[in-house]
Amino acid sequence: MDLNLPVPRVALAIPAHPDDAEFGCGGTFAKWAAAGCRIHHLVCTDGSKGTWDPKQDVAELVTVRQDEQRAASHALGGAGDVVFLGWPDGELDAGVRQRWQVAYWIRRLRPDVVLGHDPWRRYRLHPDHRAAGFLLTDAVVAARDPHFFPEQGEPPHRPGVVLLWEAEEPDHVEDITAHFDAKIEALLAHRSQYRSTMRIEDAASGEEVAAFRRRVAEWAADQGANAGVALAERFKAITQV
Ligand SMILES: [Zn+2]
Secondary structure (H helix, E strand, O other): OEEOOOOOOEEEEEOOOOOHHHHHHHHHHHHHHHOOOEEEEEEEEOOOOOOOOOOOOHHHHHHHHHHHHHHHHHHOOOOOOEEEEEEOOOOOOOOHHHHHHHHHHHHHHOOOEEEEEOOOOOOOOOHHHHHHHHHHHHHHHHHHOOOOOHHHOOOOOOOOEEEEEOOOOOOEEEEOHHHHHHHHHHHHOOHHHHHHHHOOOOOOOHHHHHHHHHHHHHHHHHHHHHHOOOOEEEEEEEOOO
């Protein structure tokens, strides 16, 4: 298990939905942002399926989740861009149009490290997580070579490292022990997800929030166990980009 990349200058997370990046790399982003890294989010879908309430106004939910994602980036210490591609939640394709968009943002933001879903994770049910993973890896290839999408008018860009969270074969650990609070704060910025994702029925219930925090802490302890790190986020690192 490799431990801790050098702090990058620029990092870009490419989650399928608002909140995925905070679960996958929130602690890593908080740590890097505190050390001067510019952290960006590129969210593939509009998050419009993210509720258990059949009466929810979907257009309103999309706006709310965008605000929450910006607040989460802020909680991580980010002053970078939060970009929404706006594809319908649950229907994300890793097609050429989507690849064009993601490659454009990689060329434009020029991240040293790109982070996202591992598309090769077995038995993964959510189609958007799979699609977002393939979209990321396909777009990294397109962004680095000049004959892909030359009409974009942006120079090619080759990130140094790709980190995939929820990895099938993790081989890299980031120590987030000192930045765990920021990860929790960023996750809690996604208030619309309290009920469906965080098992928080009543936002005023300190007990439910504490239980959520404990569950995330147990997960982070497990992620760091093999590396001798108290609280961690674990990834597959692709260094041959
Ligand atoms: Zn998701």
